[in-house]
Amino acid sequence: xxxxxxxxxDYPAYYDLVFGSDWKAEYDFLLQVFEQFGGKxxxxxxxxxxxxxxxYRLADKGxxxxxxxxxxxxxxxxxxxxxxxxxPASIICGDMSDFKLPKKVDVxxxxxxxxxxxxxxxxxxxxxxxxxxxxxxxxxxxxGLHLTPTAGVPMTEESWSARRGNLAINTHLQTLDLDRRKRxxxxxxxxxxxTPTERKQILDELVFRTxxxxxxxxxxxxxxxxxxxxxxxxSYRLDRPIEIEPETQDVVFILxxxxxxx
Numbered sequence: 001x002x003x004x005x006x007x008x009x010d011y012p013a014y015y016d017l018v019f020g021s022d023w024k025a026e027y028d029f030l031l032q033v034f035e036q037f038g039g040k041x042x043x044x045x046x047x048x049x050x051x052x053x054x055x056y057r058l059a060d061k062g063x064x065x066x067x068x069x070x071x072x073x074x075x076x077x078x079x080x081x082x083x084x085x086x087x088p089a090s091i092i093c094g095d096m097s098d099f100k101l102p103k104k105v106d107v108x109x110x111x112x113x114x115x116x117x118x119x120x121x122x123x124x125x126x127x128x129x130x131x132x133x134x135x136x137x138x139x140x141x142x143x144g145l146h147l148t149p150t151a152g153v154p155m156t157e158e159s160w161s162a163r164r165g166n167l168a169i170n171t172h173l174q175t176l177d178l179d180r181r182k183r184x185x186x187x188x189x190x191x192x193x194x195t196p197t198e199r200k201q202i203l204d205e206l207v208f209r210t211x212x213x214x215x216x217x218x219x220x221x222x223x224x225x226x227x228x229x230x231x232x233x234x235s236y237r238l239d240r241p242i243e244i245e246p247e248t249q250d251v252v253f254i255l256x257x258x259x260x261x262x
Contacts, residue, residue: 029236
């Protein structure tokens with residue numbers, strides 16, 4: 001098997017399959033959140049949108065969508081997808097810790113841990129403040145991420161497979177190093193890629209910032225524009241809100257931008 005080292009995000013077609021196969025649960029969850037918590041939702045925005053696996057489907061549902069990503073290959077892929085479906089190319093290339101939207105949105109969402117690519121507290125706080133500034137009063141930010149548990153055994157490996165047409169990918173994600181002092185988690189992602197004429201493997205290393213429950217709650221408290229409306233986990237069950245426990249490893253925050261005077 002041919003081995004290719006590189007940045008997974010430079011291969012948007014592979015990225016889209018690897019992370020897009022379970023889009024339905026996230027999509028349905030977002031629609032329910034919009035209805036239950038969002039009031040009138042017309043404009044939605046996704047920072048670190050990648051290939052826009054959910055964005056174009058929200059556009060199909062009638063929402064005005066926009067997004068931002070640091071990788072130009074992903075931005076190009078996402079814009080081509082939107083145009084193919086008859087929508088404006090509304091994705092821009094930029095830093096999710098330092099941006100400004102031309103008009104306010106009703107909801108922003110970041111569902112699968114991309115927030116943890118921001119490796120400093122300054123970047124993370126800057127991101128949250130930029131999102132808050134982008135939302136109308138009462139608007140929502142749906143933020144999903146993995147926590148570092150302070151009790152129990154943390155999950156360190158995950159494997160899954162996905163297929164689309166003649167393309168099949170087996171993915172293995174493994175934590176190589178967890179440094180609680182530096183608050184970094186170094187992971188290796190291995191993609192075994194199969195087509196009728198080719199077999200190859202992509203190896204990439206990813207570094208994430210770590211958050212315990214106390215650390216993420218302290219960060220959110222520092223951005224006073226937001227209040228926590230509700231908490232869920234990655235089962236995406238609106239009928240099962242959660243409380244964060246020492247063993248908790250995944251959480252979806254429903255953050256609401258405070259209205260003036262609150």
